[in-house]
Amino acid sequence: MNNIRENIALAPFTTLGVGGAARWFIDSASVKDVIGALGEAKRRGIGVAVLGGGSNTLVPDIGIDGLVLHISIPGIELVSENNEVLLITGGGVAWDAVVTYASEHALWGIENLAAIPGTIGAAPVQNIGAYGRELSNVFEWADVVERNSGDTKRITKYDAAFGYRDSIFKKNNAWVITKVALCLSRTGVPDISYKDLADISAVGGVLSTPAQVANAVRTVRTNKMPPAGLGSAGSFFKNPIITHKDYAALQKRIPGIIGFECAGNIKVPLAWILDHVLNLRGVSFGTVQLYEKHLLVLITKSNATETDINKCAREISTQVYEATGITIEREVQTLKVC
Numbered sequence: 001m002n003n004i005r006e007n008i009a010l011a012p013f014t015t016l017g018v019g020g021a022a023r024w025f026i027d028s029a030s031v032k033d034v035i036g037a038l039g040e041a042k043r044r045g046i047g048v049a050v051l052g053g054g055s056n057t058l059v060p061d062i063g064i065d066g067l068v069l070h071i072s073i074p075g076i077e078l079v080s081e082n083n084e085v086l087l088i089t090g091g092g093v094a095w096d097a098v099v100t101y102a103s104e105h106a107l108w109g110i111e112n113l114a115a116i117p118g119t120i121g122a123a124p125v126q127n128i129g130a131y132g133r134e135l136s137n138v139f140e141w142a143d144v145v146e147r148n149s150g151d152t153k154r155i156t157k158y159d160a161a162f163g164y165r166d167s168i169f170k171k172n173n174a175w176v177i178t179k180v181a182l183c184l185s186r187t188g189v190p191d192i193s194y195k196d197l198a199d200i201s202a203v204g205g206v207l208s209t210p211a212q213v214a215n216a217v218r219t220v221r222t223n224k225m226p227p228a229g230l231g232s233a234g235s236f237f238k239n240p241i242i243t244h245k246d247y248a249a250l251q252k253r254i255p256g257i258i259g260f261e262c263a264g265n266i267k268v269p270l271a272w273i274l275d276h277v278l279n280l281r282g283v284s285f286g287t288v289q290l291y292e293k294h295l296l297v298l299i300t301k302s303n304a305t306e307t308d309i310n311k312c313a314r315e316i317s318t319q320v321y322e323a324t325g326i327t328i329e330r331e332v333q334t335l336k337v338c
């Protein structure tokens with residue numbers, strides 16, 4: 001293949017900005033490219049790691065001894081003129097460009113997910129979510145290429161097994177997502193149940209169109225998320241979900257702890273534990289710091305490494321376990337070939 005490149009530094013392709021190089025690297029701008037790249041990897045006997053915008057990815061310091069397949073498939077179209085509209089996009093389109101496109105066409109459904117970095121191809125992988133909404137609320141289907149066979153197929157919402165930051169795409173890691181269809185609506189009601197949005201509305205902010213809600217979300221996020229230039233991957237950890245029984249025990253151990261009903265269990269805000277139980281607000285572990293405005297976000301200094309981030313993450317996990325008995329899970333994925 002003539003578009004295969006060798007020894008490509010991966011840090012610039014990620015928002016954390018750490019890690020080594022890819023032994024091989026291909027940029028895929030079409031389904032044909034993806035199938036060709038997977039075939040090439042098979043011929044060479046090397047594994048493949050898939051990369052979108054790199055905003056939820058930790059690259060190992062030793063790099064990737066295999067092929068990194070970077071998805072940049074373009075394209076965005078509306079295919080229905082009814083009240084319910086199918087918005088179909090190539091897997092490499094920036095997620096926030098999709099939100100902007102939907103807002104410009106006054107389509108409801110993804111306005112609360114404004115300003116989440118990354119590509120739409122990765123959005124179903126961890127079922128992106130924010131401000132009370134998740135991708136699963138609007139996901140219709142994704143076209144994928146099967147990594148082993150190179151065959152194409154369509155995974156619908158009925159097979160996607162979405163959960164909190166989880167999906168079939170994450171669980172089995174067997175497919176490369178090349179196209180995503182979302183079902184949006186020409187009519188809708190703003191979901192401003194989340195406190196930050198309710199506060200904007202309470203002081204007279206008008207949130208009656210998808211564009212207005214998306215812009216309000218952007219404002220809130222700008223105040224909460226690290227500024228450009230600081231390495232981060234958004235929330236590094238997931239909020240733990242525990243049983244009612246474990247939560248009751250925790251309430252005895254940690255008076256004042258908060259939790260929210262979540263599909264028959266309790267979701268405990270990890271940031272609250274990091275702040276009120278462990279006093280980790282703004283604390284640094286070497287080159288890595290818990291961002292003081294949003295404790296689930298780890299920010300990195302320019303000389304940070306993957307090793308530093310793992311060390312910090314392990315330290316946080318240990319402290320949480322010792323204080324609460326809860327084993328926390330990472331939201332950020334370490335890039336690996338398979």
Ligand SMILES: Cc1cc2nc3c(=O)[nH]c(=O)nc-3n(C[C@H](O)[C@H](O)[C@H](O)COP(=O)(O)OP(=O)(O)OC[C@H]3O[C@@H](n4cnc5c(N)ncnc54)[C@H](O)[C@@H]3O)c2cc1C
Pocket residue numbers: 015049050051052053054055056057071091116117118119120121122123125126127128129130169175176177178225226232233234235333
């Ligand atoms: C400042 C900041 C704020 C964030 N806020 C949020 C938030 O509010 N909510 C939220 O849910 N997330 C948030 N994130 C995390 C991140 O933006 C999302 O997870 C996003 O969907 C990742 O997209 P990406 O293209 O960058 O994926 P990448 O980091 O490139 O990849 C993530 C995973 O998906 C796989 N993948 C990527 N593309 C494909 C594809 N086409 N087919 C198959 N697998 C693929 C990769 O192999 C990897 O395992 C935030 C990140 C940052 C940096």
